[in-house]
Amino acid sequence: MKIILKIQRFNPETDDAPVFQEYTVDADPTDRLLDALIQVKQYQDGTLGFRKSCAHGICGSDAMRINGKDGLACKTLVKDVADQDGAVVEISPLRHLPVQRDLIVDQGKFFKQFRSVKPYLINDEQVPEKERLQSPEQRQAFDDATNCILCASCYSACPIPEDRPDFLGPAALVQGFRFIADSRDNGFKDRLPQLDHPDGVWACKNHFECTKACPRQIKITKRINQTKQRIK
Ligand code: SF4
Ligand code: FES
Incomplete structure (x- = not known):
């Protein structure tokens, strides 16, 4: 054709x-x-x-x-x-x-927002002899959020940045969730200034456009709402 x-x-x-x-x-x-x-x-x-x-x-x-x-x-x-x-x-x-x-x-802004939520494990405690253990259930709690490929489809699909250009955006918020939901991580308070902010999770109005656009089937809106609950 x-x-x-x-x-x-x-x-x-x-x-x-x-x-x-x-x-x-x-x-x-x-x-x-x-x-x-x-x-x-x-x-x-x-x-x-x-x-x-x-x-x-x-x-x-x-x-x-x-x-x-x-x-x-x-x-x-x-x-x-x-x-x-x-x-x-x-x-x-x-x-x-x-x-x-x-x-x-130019994805510079998108990656800057991603880095702002500290997308890495924060834990200063002594590592146990072998490794930090995690049960399958604990891992399952954030499993889909580990699949992000940083394509920015969600960021483009989201209507919020039209009026709030400093909104962190779905991908960065998903990464914030990915680590605060990780049983091995202690960095919840370190990420609060970015997440608990008018341009953080509270700017999300549950349009679900990010979730529909994500090619990795990440439950983005649900993860943002779970982050809101955790903060509350
Ligand atoms: S659309 Fe999905 S895979 Fe792409 S950046 Fe957003 S959360 Fe990550
Ligand atoms: S070319 Fe790599 S995701 Fe499409």
Whole structure:
């Protein structure tokens, strides 16, 4: 089948505003959208900018907005977004982050927010002879939150940063939860200034858009609400 990729193009160094450019691509319904983008880049327009690395949903680098929904191009099949020959698939960069070029956004702010919740184990106590033990139930309490690949799909899907640009965002809050829910961690109070803040968990209004967008099926909204309960 043929599909039309309608891709947002923008070079902040030379362009006044983004414009959409269309490319017609031959694709099988079971091809991944990333394959179609690579086809454009290799055979039609080498100037197209987008990120990708693993091509298997692991590195998180090819998150973008596809027909208005955030997700990974490598985990999106053509048949998921194009139901017939000649279908148009609109692709634009993630929201709330500055565009560096076409579909490439500057993730600096996103990673700064992630680091602000201290996403590492905090425990000054002497380590037991072998290791800090944890039961399967204790591990299960935060298991899904360990699967984050920092793709920023959730951050783009969330409507809150439109009005609150300093909102920590779903991914950072999930990481905060991941550690405060870990039975081996003692850093709850260290993370409170970031989490218990108007731009922390309290800015979340339970839109659930992050949870719907997450390609790793992390129960983001639930984890944010659990963090609110813990703080209370
Ligand atoms: S929580 Fe999900 S959507 Fe958000 S950055 Fe992590 S993997 Fe991506
Ligand atoms: S290219 Fe790595 S997650 Fe898609």
